[in-house]
Amino acid sequence: MSLSTDDVKKVARLARLAMTDAEVDAAQAQLNGIFGLIADMQAVNTDGIEPMSHAQDLSQRLRDDVVTEPNQREAFQAVAPQVEAGLYLVPQVIE
Amino acid sequence: MFESSLKQLGDALRAKQISSVELTQTYLDRIAALNPQINAYVTLNAEASLAQAGAADARLAAGNADALTGIPIAQKDIFCAKGWRTTCGSKMLENFISPYDAHIIEKFNAAGAINLGKTNMDEFAMGSSNETSYFGAVKNPWNLNAVPGGSSGGTAAAVAARLCAAATGTDTGGSIRQPAALCGISGLKPTYGVCSRYGMIAFASSLDQAGPMARSAEDLAVLMNTMAGFDPRDSTSLQRDAEDYARDLNKPLTGLRIGLPREFFAEGLSSDVAQTVEAAIAEYKKLGATVVDISLPNSKLSVPAYYVLAPAEASSNLSRFDGVRYGYRAPDYTDLTDMYEKSRAQGFGAEVKRRIMIGTYVLSHGYYDAYYIKAQKIRRLIAQDFVEAFKHCDIIMGPTSPTTAFNLGEKGDDPVQMYLSDIYTIAVNLAGLPGMSIPCGFGAATNGNPGMPVGLQIIGNYFDEARMLNAAHQYQLATDWHSRAPQGL
Numbered sequence: 030m031s032l033s034t035d036d037v038k039k040v041a042r043l044a045r046l047a048m049t050d051a052e053v054d055a056a057q058a059q060l061n062g063i064f065g066l067i068a069d070m071q072a073v074n075t076d077g078i079e080p081m082s083h084a085q086d087l088s089q090r091l092r093d094d095v096v097t098e099p100n101q102r103e104a105f106q107a108v109a110p111q112v113e114a115g116l117y118l119v120p121q122v123i124e
Numbered sequence: 125m126f127e128s129s130l131k132q133l134g135d136a137l138r139a140k141q142i143s144s145v146e147l148t149q150t151y152l153d154r155i156a157a158l159n160p161q162i163n164a165y166v167t168l169n170a171e172a173s174l175a176q177a178g179a180a181d182a183r184l185a186a187g188n189a190d191a192l193t194g195i196p197i198a199q200k201d202i203f204c205a206k207g208w209r210t211t212c213g214s215k216m217l218e219n220f221i222s223p224y225d226a227h228i229i230e231k232f233n234a235a236g237a238i239n240l241g242k243t244n245m246d247e248f249a250m251g252s253s254n255e256t257s258y259f260g261a262v263k264n265p266w267n268l269n270a271v272p273g274g275s276s277g278g279t280a281a282a283v284a285a286r287l288c289a290a291a292t293g294t295d296t297g298g299s300i301r302q303p304a305a306l307c308g309i310s311g312l313k314p315t316y317g318v319c320s321r322y323g324m325i326a327f328a329s330s331l332d333q334a335g336p337m338a339r340s341a342e343d344l345a346v347l348m349n350t351m352a353g354f355d356p357r358d359s360t361s362l363q364r365d366a367e368d369y370a371r372d373l374n375k376p377l378t379g380l381r382i383g384l385p386r387e388f389f390a391e392g393l394s395s396d397v398a399q400t401v402e403a404a405i406a407e408y409k410k411l412g413a414t415v416v417d418i419s420l421p422n423s424k425l426s427v428p429a430y431y432v433l434a435p436a437e438a439s440s441n442l443s444r445f446d447g448v449r450y451g452y453r454a455p456d457y458t459d460l461t462d463m464y465e466k467s468r469a470q471g472f473g474a475e476v477k478r479r480i481m482i483g484t485y486v487l488s489h490g491y492y493d494a495y496y497i498k499a500q501k502i503r504r505l506i507a508q509d510f511v512e513a514f515k516h517c518d519i520i521m522g523p524t525s526p527t528t529a530f531n532l533g534e535k536g537d538d539p540v541q542m543y544l545s546d547i548y549t550i551a552v553n554l555a556g557l558p559g560m561s562i563p564c565g566f567g568a569a570t571n572g573n574p575g576m577p578v579g580l581q582i583i584g585n586y587f588d589e590a591r592m593l594n595a596a597h598q599y600q601l602a603t604d605w606h607s608r609a610p611q612g613l
Contacts, residue, residue, distance in 0.1 A: 032485070044439060044484040045446075046477055047465035059478060060485075062540050067428045070498055073505070080500030081507060083330050084316040084556020087360060104223040110453035117448050120460045 031061045125150065126286035127607065130195060130343045133289055137184055137194040144177040144184065144194030148238050151196045155241065155287050158613055161268060164282040166201055166259045167209045167242040180236045191346050193236030198288035200279050201242035202249055203334075204323040205229045208239070212325045213247040213257040213275075216451045216471035226323025227355045228292060228334050235350045240288050244278030247473045248442065249299055249327045251275050252545045253535065256475040261532055264307060265610040267573050270529040273303030279337050280307035285613055290338035290347055294324060296331045297430055298524075298549025301561040304337055305524035305579020308563040310596065310606060311337040312344045315586050316556035317362035320355030328437035329360075331430075331553040340606050341562060341596035345370035348589060364587070372594040378412035380595065383517030385420045388548055394527045396567035400578040401523045404564035404599070408521070411598055416517045420509040425502050426551035427543055432486050432499035433554070438476075439483025445471065478539060507555040514585045519595055523548055524579035528567035548581060558584045562596045563605040577605075 032040075037057045041048045048056065102115060111118040125147075128136070136142050152170050159165050173196070180194035204210045204222035206229075211217045225233065232239065246256040254262040254277030262277040264270040265285035272281040276293030280303035283291050293300040295313035304311030312335045319334040326332060336347030348369040355361045384405065389398060405415060447453035447467030454466035472480070486495035513520060525545060535542045552559040560582045566575035580599075584592040600606045 036485075037481070040481050040485045040488070042465075043488060044477075044480045045443075045461070045464040045468050046472070046480065047462075047469035056478065056481060059539055060481060062538075063431060063478070063482060063543075066540050066543065067431055067495065070425060070428045070432070070502055071494075073422075073425060073502060075498060075501035075505070078501040078504055080497050081504035082500055083360070084507075084554075085360065085362065087317075089359065090356070092356065101223065105449075108220055108223060108450045110447060110451075119448055120457065120463055122460050 032057055032064065126154070127609070129340060130192070130290060130338070130346045133195050134189070134191055134193070138189055144180040144238060145174060147194065148173050148177040148196050148240065151240055151288060158285055158287060161613070162263050162265055162281050162285055162287070163260050164243055164262055164278045164285065164287055165198070165241045166211060166213070166244045166278065169208060169241070172207065173238050173240055176238045180238060183236050190235040192232065192350055194238065195289050196238040196240035197232055198240050198243050198279060198282045198291035199229065200276055200292050200294060201245055202294050202325045203229050203292065204325070205239060205242070208242060210242065210325070211259070212249070213245040213259060214472065214476070215258045216445050218258065218452065220450055224323060227320035227357065228351055229323065231350050231353065237350070243276070243282050243291060246275035246277065247476050248325065248438070249275040249294060249296055250438070250475050250479050252298070252302060252542050253530070254278065255532065255536060256473055258473060263532070264529050264576070265613060266308060266576055267529065269531050269573070270576060271306065271532055273306035273525070273529065275299040276337060277303045280304055280309055280311070283307070283309045283337055283339060284610060286609065290336065290343050292334060292351070293337045294332060294334050295553065296327050296434060297553050298546040300335050300337060301524050301549050301559055301579065301581060302546060304561040306529040306577065308577030308605070308608060309337060309339055310341055310344055310560070310562045311335065312348065312560040312589065312592070313552070313558060314348065314352065314589055315558045317360050318352045320353070320358040320361045322355050322357040326441040328434040329441060330437060331434060340600055341593050342370070342373060342600070344560070345373060345593045367590065369590050369593055372590045373597045375594050376412060377408065377595060377598050380413040380519065381517040382408055382413050382415045383418035383513050383520040384415055385418050385423065385513070385520060385522055387420050387423050388522035392526050392547065393523055394567070396575070397523050397525070397527060397578050400565040400567060401580055404580045405521060407599060407602060411602060418513045418516055418520070420513060420551065422502065422505045422509050423551045426506055426554055427547055429499040429502040429506065429554060430550045431482065431543060432495050433503065435479040435483035436487050436496055437483070439480045439487065442476070442480055447471070475539070503554045506551050510555045510557060519588070519591065520583040522581050524561040524581040528576035528578060552583055557586060558589050558592060560592055560596060562599065563608070565605055
């Protein structure tokens with residue numbers, strides 16, 4: 030299979046990556062090369078094989094429902110691009 | 125002193141032959157002289173390092189020093205360290221000063237080790253040559269025209285050039301072992317879950333694992349004793365009893381069964397690497413080991429499966445970089461979506477964007493079963509190959525990388541060729557097994573360039589790090605490849 034220009038643009042939009050037409054063209058060629066490599070998988074019969082999502086067979090640990098973290102809002106917001114009165118600022122989304 | 129083991133340095137510090145401040149300053153001076161050529165470090169903070177050294181000297185004077193107290197350790201710039209710029213090799217985090225410590229950093233701090241600086245790396249650990257770093261490529265100390273490998277290339281170069289006593293790396297598909305091989309040092313990727321991922325910037329969470337990189341297996345064992353351990357803040361951290369990773373170093377290798385996967389010695393392996401690895405296996409036979417022919421029939425599928433699974437996890441993990449809470453925000457935008465798209469487009473480099481796009485595609489509607497689930501099934505086949513192999517051997521050996529270090533720019537335009545340089549390392553991550561690389565000689569000299577280091581890969585069964593370190597240490601007692609240093613720096 031190979032990705033069309035429209036496929037690449039759609040994926041870029043889903044991934045929230047702005048791309049120029051030239052970048053789309055370059056990405057298309059490289060992604061198709063990579064999917065050519067990935068296509069080797071399809072020749073293998075995997076009927077009845079259980080998908081392996083993780084190296085260790087773990088169940089999620091549970092803990093008591095208690096406060097474990099102190100409030101560090103100021104320290105964490107010190108690295109934010111734009112904050113005001115303890116809030117993260119983004120462009121207006123509701124008119 | 126630059127050739128001293130961690131144990132020797134610790135002994136010298138405890139005997140007051142040298143202070144930690146003197147030792148740290150000596151390394152900082154060497155870094156100032158050599159780093160402009162090698163670009164192994166992206167961030168130094170002499171004031172913070174020397175303050176830690178002063179505190180370590182007080183602890184040494186008080187007589188309650190740990191094995192690493194006062195010893196300067198370089199940290200891969202993927203580990204968040206409070207008050208330190210932590211970039212992950214990306215413009216996205218160029219100005220990110222971490223407000224907290226990774227678990228690994230906490231462990232080194234508690235041991236009284238010195239954070240000597242943050243080492244360069246491929247952007248978000250995505251690369252095999254260190255050329256994807258926003259802060260410029262690292263140069264291989266053995267030949268400044270060659271790559272150091274990646275993604276922990278800054279760490280590998282720093283250890284090889286004696287710009288630190290030892291260092292940390294992370295390994296998602298070979299990022300400790302391949303640069304260790306290409307730079308002629310020793311590196312260990314532990315069993316998945318042994319070292320906490322807390323505060324280690326995530327790439328592919330089901331594969332990422334931190335580990336030590338140093339000049340010898342003996343030093344790796346010392347570092348593992350500090351780095352390993354349960355951490356409730358990492359949901360996949362394993363609750364196990366503490367172990368002494370140095371406990372088996374001095375055991376003889378008599379009767380050790382070494383499995384040689386025939387697929388690792390087939391087409392694609394360059395002849396100089398093959399000969400060097402075979403000579404290392406011959407040395408192991410002299411040490412009393414026996415060799416067993418084994419097969420990992422699905423290992424050739426590890427690269428395709430990995431390039432579905434790792435990008436899928438990465439596309440999810442890297443969605444957090446949105447220009448809102450931390451990291452880069454584009455200067456101009458029209459609305460929220462435009463801000464996301466421009467911040468990410470300008471903040472991420474080409475390879476990171478490629479992998480985010482692969483991951484987004486394979487997880488998207490209509491392709492999930494064909495790619496993501498298929499790759500997870502192949503992951504199980506690959507893991508089962510190892511289970512079968514370890515019925516016939518105690519340990520597996522082979523080459524770490526199909527070639528010695530290639531030249532800067534040589535594979536720049538072809539991602540697929542770059543991906544294939546991890547053909548022998550990726551299966552280990554998919555299975556979650558421990559793997560390491562130790563230096564075992566040099567490849568062929570070419571075009572006036574000297575022969576470059578070759579790495580021997582050692583793969584162990586789950587939690588068999590002590591046995592792997594034993595095998596590596598016994599080899600290093602019998603050979604001196606690990607103590608060779610690059611000349612002419």
